[in-house]
Amino acid sequence: MITMKDIIREGHPTLRKKAEKITFPVSDEIRQLADDMMEFLRNSQDEELAEKYGLRGGVGIAAPQLDVSIQMTALLVPDLMDPENAEPLLNGVFLNPRVVSHSVEGVCLREGEGCLSVDRDVPGYVPRHARITVTYNDIDGNEYKKRFSGYPAIVLQHEIDHLNGIMFYDHISEETPFALDEHTNLLG
Numbered sequence: 001m002i003t004m005k006d007i008i009r010e011g012h013p014t015l016r017k018k019a020e021k022i023t024f025p026v027s028d029e030i031r032q033l034a035d036d037m038m039e040f041l042r043n044s045q046d047e048e049l050a051e052k053y054g055l056r057g058g059v060g061i062a063a064p065q066l067d068v069s070i071q072m073t074a075l076l077v078p079d080l081m082d083p084e085n086a087e088p089l090l091n092g093v094f095l096n097p098r099v100v101s102h103s104v105e106g107v108c109l110r111e112g113e114g115c116l117s118v119d120r121d122v123p124g125y126v127p128r129h130a131r132i133t134v135t136y137n138d139i140d141g142n143e144y145k146k147r148f149s150g151y152p153a154i155v156l157q158h159e160i161d162h163l164n165g166i167m168f169y170d171h172i173s174e175e176t177p178f179a180l181d182e183h184t185n186l187l188g
């Protein structure tokens with residue numbers, strides 16, 4: 001099972017690489033990694049297991065964070081407005097995800113962002129697209145094209161950034177970290 005020791009931290013070069021596109025059919029290793037990434041997210045959001053294994057709760061994880069530079073991310077995104085609601089807003093793995101179009105309108109998490117690969121607080125708003133259209137494959141190579149908004153859209157953009165070697169703090173304005181331009185709103 002994946003634990004925090006398997007997650008590489010900022011400064012590791014793999015976090016700054018563009019990850020390799022995945023071809024199909026995927027190897028057994030990639031299939032196993034997809035399952036392990038989803039299991040990590042479930043464990044990390046389970047109070048007892050997170051405590052038992054010392055896991056930081058995560059709503060997403062990208063393969064590069066495990067030093068595997070391929071375009072795959074796992075997501076388990078709860079409904080922040082109703083966390084006890086069993087149905088997560090996103091639950092699964094996205095292969096070769098790409099934002100093909102987006103709104104002019106922007107959004108930032110009011111609390112800012114963090115990262116399992118960053119062991120420090122980096123204060124500031126992280127401007128994201130409010131609505132995105134993403135193409136991606138599932139583990140079997142089926143293609144999808146879906147629209148996302150709200151918290152799921154923010155998480156997806158954070159993960160897709162990892163596949164392109166981008167960290168959340170790259171988006172925070174140095175001089176005015178809490179400035180919001182006219183078309184960006186706060187969420188949460």
Ligand SMILES: O=CN(O)C[C@@H](CC1CCCC1)C(=O)N1NCCC[C@H]1C(=O)Nc1ccccn1
Pocket residue numbers: 045056057058059060061062065078112113114115116117154155158159162
């Ligand atoms: O690349 C992927 N990552 O780095 C894991 C990140 C991804 C999110 C950060 C902002 C948008 C996506 C992550 O999940 N976190 N960041 C660090 C510690 C907190 C944790 C988190 O937000 N946990 C959470 C939130 C709500 C409900 C349950 N758990």
Ligand code: NI
Pocket residue numbers: 114115116117158162
């Ligand atoms: Ni991250």
